[in-house]
Amino acid sequence: MDQEIKRVLESREKVVWQGKINRKALTFGLIIGLVIVFIIGGIFIGIGSFSYNSNGIEKTGNGVLIGIIVLIIGLFIVLWNYFSSIVTEYAITKKRVLIKTGIIGTDFKSIYFDQIQEVLVDVGLIGKIFKVGTIKLDTGKTNTYSTGGAKVKGVRVGGRVKTKVMYTYLRHIDKPYDVYKMVQSSLSS
Numbered sequence: 319m320d321q322e323i324k325r326v327l328e329s330r331e332k333v334v335w336q337g338k339i340n341r342k343a344l345t346f347g348l349i350i351g352l353v354i355v356f357i358i359g360g361i362f363i364g365i366g367s368f369s370y371n372s373n374g375i376e377k378t379g380n381g382v383l384i385g386i387i388v389l390i391i392g393l394f395i396v397l398w399n400y401f402s403s404i405v406t407e408y409a410i411t412k413k414r415v416l417i418k419t420g421i422i423g424t425d426f427k428s429i430y431f432d433q434i435q436e437v438l439v440d441v442g443l444i445g446k447i448f449k450v451g452t453i454k455l456d457t458g459k460t461n462t463y464s465t466g467g468a469k470v471k472g473v474r475v476g477g478r479v480k481t482k483v484m485y486t487y488l489r490h491i492d493k494p495y496d497v498y499k500m501v502q503s504s505l506s507s
Contacts, residue, residue: 322424323409323416335410335500339403343448343490351446355392358383408488410500415455417486429486431505433457439498444490451494452487453501459484 321331331428362385369378402421409416415434417427436456445451462480491497 320407320409320418323407323418326416326426326428327411328413331411331413333409333411334504335408336495337408337488337491337497339406339490340448340450340492343444343450344400346404346444346448347403348396349398351399352393355396359389359392361385362388391499403489406489408491410497410504412504415486415501416487417488427486429455429457431501434501434505437498437501437505438485439494441494445494448490450490450492452489453494453497454485454487454490455501456483456485 320336323336325331362381364385365381367378368381369376371377398421402419405419405421407418407474409418412426414430419425419427434455435458438454438456439451440454441451460486462479462481464474464477464479467474469475488497
């Protein structure tokens, strides 16, 4: 068992499952991300300079500069996501779900079973290929936002208000249906 996870357990609390993001799925995501960044950056670098029209004024853009910026920012984002995912670990006890994250420091998130309203399993294309899945935990958190509409005299009119469930994810874990059953049985006991 991970020593850092062991440190945050309450007395007599036992880990019944522990896992990490599947390394094959994680590496596949890294490769796809890098390919996309290099293609987009390469297109701009290959174009060189380009012309565009802005408010009737002919302007010139520097494709090489844009390509380099895309490469730098894209590489940073892709690599940051990869390394932050490598250090992510999950644990399930008889009381809660623990999520350990953090590249520089160690961060923990605890979700006690009485907070969980719904548990879902998501197995997409990557899940089918690498035999992994994502567990989605609904703790009742939502994000409300408005869409569309126009401002008339400082007031937005005609838009719609939407609400989105904010799930907590256990991403790309091995044997997701077994973990799902474990969480479900803990919720019902």
